Amino acid sequence: MTALAANAGPSRWWRSRTVRRFTSHHLALLGVAMITLLTLACVFGPHLLPYDSLYIDLRARFSPPLTGDHYLGTDPLGRDVAARLFMAGRTSLLVAFFAMLLSTLIGTLVGVIAGYRGGWIGAALMRTVDGFLSFPSIFLLLALAAALKPSPAMVTVIVAVTSWMEVARIVEAEVRSLREREFVLAGRMLGLSGAHIMFREILPNAMGPIIVAATLTVAHAILLEAYISFLGYGIQPPLPSWGNMLEGAQQYLDSAPWLAIIPGAAITIAVTSFNFIGDGLRDALDVRDDRV
Amino acid sequence: MRGFLLNRLSQSLILLLIVSVIGFLVLNLLPGGPLAQFGLDPGMTQDDLDRLKEQLGLNRPLLMQYFDWAWRLLQGDWGHSFRDGTPVLAVIGRHVPATLLLMGTSTAIAIAIGTWIGIRGATHRYSLFDHMATIGAMVALSIPTFWFGLVGIYIFSLQLGWLPAGNMYTIGDGSVLNYLHHLILPSIVLSLVHVAIWSRYMRTATLDAISQDFVKTARAKGLSERRVIMKHVVGNALLPMITLAGVQLPSILTGALVTETVFTWPGMGRLFLDSLGYSDYPVVMGLLMFSAILVILGNLIADIAVAIVDPRIRLG
Numbered sequence: 226m227t228a229l230a231a232n233a234g235p236s237r238w239w240r241s242r243t244v245r246r247f248t249s250h251h252l253a254l255l256g257v258a259m260i261t262l263l264t265l266a267c268v269f270g271p272h273l274l275p276y277d278s279l280y281i282d283l284r285a286r287f288s289p290p291l292t293g294d295h296y297l298g299t300d301p302l303g304r305d306v307a308a309r310l311f312m313a314g315r316t317s318l319l320v321a322f323f324a325m326l327l328s329t330l331i332g333t334l335v336g337v338i339a340g341y342r343g344g345w346i347g348a349a350l351m352r353t354v355d356g357f358l359s360f361p362s363i364f365l366l367l368a369l370a371a372a373l374k375p376s377p378a379m380v381t382v383i384v385a386v387t388s389w390m391e392v393a394r395i396v397e398a399e400v401r402s403l404r405e406r407e408f409v410l411a412g413r414m415l416g417l418s419g420a421h422i423m424f425r426e427i428l429p430n431a432m433g434p435i436i437v438a439a440t441l442t443v444a445h446a447i448l449l450e451a452y453i454s455f456l457g458y459g460i461q462p463p464l465p466s467w468g469n470m471l472e473g474a475q476q477y478l479d480s481a482p483w484l485a486i487i488p489g490a491a492i493t494i495a496v497t498s499f500n501f502i503g504d505g506l507r508d509a510l511d512v513r514d515d516r517v
Numbered sequence: 518m519r520g521f522l523l524n525r526l527s528q529s530l531i532l533l534l535i536v537s538v539i540g541f542l543v544l545n546l547l548p549g550g551p552l553a554q555f556g557l558d559p560g561m562t563q564d565d566l567d568r569l570k571e572q573l574g575l576n577r578p579l580l581m582q583y584f585d586w587a588w589r590l591l592q593g594d595w596g597h598s599f600r601d602g603t604p605v606l607a608v609i610g611r612h613v614p615a616t617l618l619l620m621g622t623s624t625a626i627a628i629a630i631g632t633w634i635g636i637r638g639a640t641h642r643y644s645l646f647d648h649m650a651t652i653g654a655m656v657a658l659s660i661p662t663f664w665f666g667l668v669g670i671y672i673f674s675l676q677l678g679w680l681p682a683g684n685m686y687t688i689g690d691g692s693v694l695n696y697l698h699h700l701i702l703p704s705i706v707l708s709l710v711h712v713a714i715w716s717r718y719m720r721t722a723t724l725d726a727i728s729q730d731f732v733k734t735a736r737a738k739g740l741s742e743r744r745v746i747m748k749h750v751v752g753n754a755l756l757p758m759i760t761l762a763g764v765q766l767p768s769i770l771t772g773a774l775v776t777e778t779v780f781t782w783p784g785m786g787r788l789f790l791d792s793l794g795y796s797d798y799p800v801v802m803g804l805l806m807f808s809a810i811l812v813i814l815g816n817l818i819a820d821i822a823v824a825i826v827d828p829r830i831r832l833g
Contacts, residue, residue, distance in 0.1 A: 252652065252655075352531060352532065352535055353535060355532055355535070356532060356535035356536045356538075356539055357539065358767065359532060359536050359767065359809045359812045359813055360536070360539070360767065360805065360808065360809045360812070361767040361768070361770035361771040361774070361808050361809075361812070362767065362768075362771055363770075363771040363774050363775065364770070364771070364774065364789060364804065364805050364808050365543070365805065367789065367790070367793060368543050368547075368793075368801055368802075368805055369543065369546070371547070371793050371796075371801070372543065372546040372547045373546065444659065448659075448661055451661050452661065452663065452771075452775060455661075455663050455775075456775075456778060456790060458793070471663070471664065471667070474667065475667060475670075475779065478667060478670060478671055478675060479675050482671050482675075485664070485667045485668070485671070486667075486668065486671075489661060489664030489667065489668070492661050492664065493656075493659055493660050493661065493664070496659035496660075496661075497655065497656050497659040500655050500658060500659050501655065504655065
């Protein structure tokens, strides 16, 4: 039984305690609404706008927002900022989503094995987690990004490789406490294999904290991608991402401030929304609040 | 205390070992590996490179190479910069003070404001202030540092003209006031995230302390509420914050790198990016290892400091 299914009956899951608690968390609902809106805008926006994100119009360079059909203005090449913003959103959100999947997978695997096996295997795995956490994440990210050619897939992998540790710690602590419970003992007495007990018996009971951590990891991944793309080592132009839209913005800060303000605002809105949702899920799924 | 120190020290050494293995793996991932330096030289033929590889022992098993590399690291031989041949440690040493100044100032700001918000939130729990602080902290944690820096420059430098947009001092003017003037904006930008984190932890720690028996005793003695909070609650709530300061080090360093880039601040972060741009891998690797060692050292110092202040830790 998963934590979710335990709270939800066979029918009318939307009336369960978990859902009720989540829907009474106003900030979390606001987060869901904003992410839904942002996603819809990124999916359909580029088709509805009059300009393509790659269409260069040198006569219309540096148009401020609300000039003609350029609702959010244009960039130094006269490309439509609104069209680029939504295309960039596709890249940034997809990279963050898959980075979350990959890092949650790595973190869960490491955490479950370390927590269940314990002993020297557990110690070695958790010290490795500590080792990765000792590097300032941006230093490690940039060194890796410089070493490996940064395609979108590679950026996803690099972001995941530098952000799985938090999940691993949470899962390890959870599994370590679940290991001593009766149902695990029962599983052992039934002669179930270690892998079966770890992934089929213990893991479903640790889903709550994993879901919360995964949601917060999306927020974290959006920021990390933005950081390295802003510094020029992440997603490479002409493919737009929220981070690389900001890359050249500083030199035009005086004459064209919208180039810096708009993509940054999009990043802040997306990250805030995921943090709100994570907070709501933590309340709804009854996850201990020992992190910020 | 001695047992605690030995135990804690050995943990740090193990961590150092793991960190060096990760660093060595990254080094071998870099294009050209340790030979990248010579690969850039147009006078080098493939034959020369192969001979160098042989001479430098790069065709030996990876494990042997690792021990060799780690041994040189321990002896303080961190290689030379590709750019001008200066020893890596000397290059890093030149850039450390600027980063420490920025980090120190912004940490002081974060502690002062964060502690105040945290205590006020805990003593006025569920008040409007508490709710606003909670939401504010979540938003602050979501703002990309570099973007906050750009917005700060736009408002305070370009529009209002109050603060300089970058650099550490005006050339030709080395006065302390000039340094301080340049320090204000970047240190505030860097402190935003940590004000948020610090205030959240301080709120929790204060709430924990308030519910303790010694607070009831203090109140029962008839002390004023203000005195109870300032003397008995805050003192105890600040204890776990020492550990937090150590744990936060990597994130402050990450923030410093980004802030230094936006404000052309001549610190380690700026150096890291410049070195990446020049493919100056010895310096890049040096900074990577140096920052990790700094973090391990910082955590060790924080833990020892807590143990000195709080006898429960070193005895329990």
